[in-house]
Amino acid sequence: MAMESWHPAALLGFFAAALVLTVVVQRPAFQVAAAAAALALLLSVRGVAAWRTVGTLVPVVLAVALVNPLVNSQGATVIAMLPWGRPYTLEALLFGVQTGTMLATMLLWFASFNALVAGEKLSYLIGGSAPGAALVFTMVLQLVPRFQRRAQTVFAAFDGLGMGHGRGSAAQRVRQGARELSALTGWALEGSIVTADSMRARGFGSGRPMRLTVYRVGAAQAATWAAMGLLLAVAVAGIAGGCATAQFVPVVSFPPPDGLFCASLVSFTLFLAMPSLVNAAERLRWRLSLSRI
Numbered sequence: 001m002a003m004e005s006w007h008p009a010a011l012l013g014f015f016a017a018a019l020v021l022t023v024v025v026q027r028p029a030f031q032v033a034a035a036a037a038a039l040a041l042l043l044s045v046r047g048v049a050a051w052r053t054v055g056t057l058v059p060v061v062l063a064v065a066l067v068n069p070l071v072n073s074q075g076a077t078v079i080a081m082l083p084w085g086r087p088y089t090l091e092a093l094l095f096g097v098q099t100g101t102m103l104a105t106m107l108l109w110f111a112s113f114n115a116l117v118a119g120e121k122l123s124y125l126i127g128g129s130a131p132g133a134a135l136v137f138t139m140v141l142q143l144v145p146r147f148q149r150r151a152q153t154v155f156a157a158f159d160g161l162g163m164g165h166g167r168g169s170a171a172q173r174v175r176q177g178a179r180e181l182s183a184l185t186g187w188a189l190e191g192s193i194v195t196a197d198s199m200r201a202r203g204f205g206s207g208r209p210m211r212l213t214v215y216r217v218g219a220a221q222a223a224t225w226a227a228m229g230l231l232l233a234v235a236v237a238g239i240a241g242g243c244a245t246a247q248f249v250p251v252v253s254f255p256p257p258d259g260l261f262c263a264s265l266v267s268f269t270l271f272l273a274m275p276s277l278v279n280a281a282e283r284l285r286w287r288l289s290l291s292r293i
Contacts, residue, residue: 002282003045003275007215008121010225015113017232018272022105025244027254029265031101037272038108044279045115053111060107061100068096074249095248124215139195147188154183224278231271238264 003011022034042050069075070082075089082088163176238244243261247253255261 002279003041004116005215006221007217008117008125010221011113011117011121012125014228014275015109015117018109019106021235021239021268021272022102022109024239025268026098026246027244028098028246030244030268031098031105033265033269034272035101035105035108037269037276038105038112040273040276041112041279042108042115044276045112050111053108057104057107061097061104064100064103065093065096068099069093072096076250091248091250091252094252098246098248147184150187151180151184154180154187224274228271228274231267231274234267235264235271238267244268 018034018038022031022038025031025034039050039054042053046053069079069088069092070086072092072095073086073089075087075091077090078087079090079093080088158176158180163179238260241260241264242255243258243264245255
């Protein structure tokens with residue numbers, strides 16, 4: 001029962017809850033738990049390729065953290081005075097780290113969402129009521145990767161002809177770039193016409209859409225969702241009680257930890273980590289079954 005086999009509605013509900021929880025918490029303990037859970041899920045879905053995504057997010061966190069004190073001078077601990085007379089404070093820097101971590105965690109959730117829900121599962125969710133919107137949204141998600149692959153093909157073709165875009169004078173490079181852009185645009189327009197004709201020939205939109213995959217909810221999935229619902233309720237109760245709040249200006253302060261804080265933090269972590277734990281358990285069971293052969 002890996003997460004890939006979950007019902008699309010359950011996947012959508014989990015990612016919606018994960019994004020909301022990531023945004024509303026401010027306390028570093030909750031944010032670290034959310035970031036670790038998002039990274040673990042992306043690693044379980046995409047493997048080592050997930051580290052490339054992480055590598056692109058580290059500069060984002062650093063940039064937000066370092067830039068925030070430049071525009072926000074609030075804070076009691078002055079690290080340095082900027083040339084234009086504004087103080088560069090520790091509290092503003094920590095708030096920038098918090099904001100950057102939240103942004104990076106949200107992008108990690110979106111990366112996992114794109115790997116698990118986009119495509120056929122998204123069409124399953126909204127294809128019955130809005131098949132046109134489902135098709136357009138699916139094609140938009142595929143647009144950038146497809147353009148990148150086609151651009152590499154166009155570049156390789158021109159390189160084979162001795163007309164690479166990095167050769168010649170500046171004027172020649174501009175003209176060559178225009179040729180490559182024209183070839184890529186023409187290819188994209190031709191592909192859109194072929195796609196439209198193909199969908200029309202298959203009768204798309206002429207009747208009730210047929211779903212190629214039937215998702216069934218078994219006892220194991222239902223039990224997992226029930227446990228996640230209970231964990232989410234405890235986490236939300238703690239967040240509503242102020243356990244996940246934090247104050248960064250004028251000084252950094254947090255509410256004192258108590259029983260509700262511990263319960264909500266554990267429930268928050270387990271809820272967000274549940275998909276990764278399910279995937280890990282499924283892989284372990286698969287390896288054990290192979291070892292018995």
